Amino acid sequence: MSGLLVRAVGGPCLVQDAGRPGHAAIGVGASGAADRASYALANRLVGNEPGAAALEVVLGGLEVEATATVWVCVTGAPAPLTVAGRAEPTGAVRVLRPGERLRMGVPASGLRSYLAVRGGIAVRPVLGSRSRDTLAGIGPAPVAAGDLLPLGTAGTGAMLVDAVPPASYDDPALLRVVRGPRADWIADVERLVAAPWRVGAASDRVGLRLEGVALTPAVSRGELPSEGALRGAIQVPPGGGPVVFGPDHPVTGGYPVVGVVVDADTDRLAQLRPGDAVRWRWV
Missing domain, CATH: 2.40.100.10 (Cyclophilin-like)
Incomplete structure (x- = not known):
């Protein structure tokens, strides 16, 4: 099965998509990506359909290995990245060939980075969403070292740009x-x-x-x-x-x-x- 093999995680790493609205009557909130703009941007950059599942990574520490040729992009908190050992900026669309790894360091500012993969993360949906809801305890389990994340077929759009400027945050x-x-x-x-x-x-x-x-x-x-x-x-x-x-x-x-x-x-x-x-x- 083609996908991303998780070699290491740092802070919490969750599968998130656009959420599961419409279930408040049964006590389930919408959940979904915490930084919706950064999540949506990552999906657009790799040509995914809106709502494709991605990884929400808190304070870096993630390392993944491709088991097939995949296109990836990281947005949100500007974590230092290496792709196959080469330093790469956040916001850049890059290819991972089989056996190559992407490593994500701790961002200098911000908290959450988003890793989108062309095709989306194809874990099993719950109530129509692949988001992890940490309060309700539903959705895919937090990502852990050794997990193989399958890829889906949500990558139907064109990849129109190579990169976007990294995010910056006002303080306070x-x-x-x-x-x-x-x-x-x-x-x-x-x-x-x-x-x-x-x-x-x-x-x-x-x-x-x-x-x-x-x-x-x-x-x-x-x-x-x-x-x-x-x-x-x-x-x-x-x-x-x-x-x-x-x-x-x-x-x-x-x-x-x-x-x-x-x-x-x-x-x-x-x-x-x-x-x-x-x-x-x-x-």
Whole structure:
């Protein structure tokens, strides 16, 4: 079987595609690539159909070997790459011949890189998607050394360019947020946009945990029933530390949503590392 033989992994490495929307009624979220723009770009560069499965790699460390001639491209966090021992930039479309290896180092900035292969990763879909949902525990298992990843037939388009410029990220990230439906449940909600925040170490695909001076609940608000949740929602638990929902967020939540990140800015959230600074502004 032709595909990619995984020789090593570093941080978490997951198969991701465009997600599985439409299953919230049974408690399953959409999931999918955390940085949707970088994921989609990688697929376009190798001529894959939209929605083809790729690898989402956290902080590099991945090494794969081709078992057939394949075309590959890495986008997102600009990890240093070698292809068959030659240094290559992210955003470049390159060929791997049988036995040749691609190695991915730790990116200087950003968190998640995307490795697309012409044809797509053809693991078994679950509920119509090949994405790994880390909260629901469905989809293909995290990629591990020794796995042979089969390739599909999604590579029907032309490869029109050789490379695109590598991604760069502003520091601190300044992201847009719409005032949420429960903003009045927090007495000092304006500090969300006035104060500096940092990404906590416990952050993952479910949500970013922000560290800073805790927000203060408004008095006499009682208990909030569970409500529907969405990607980019900023909840404030009783401890006052905001949590920003990511692609594997729960479908409901019982803490007040004080803001919602503009959808176009949620890809930037996917590239924030623990310790990174982030600021917000109302829109």
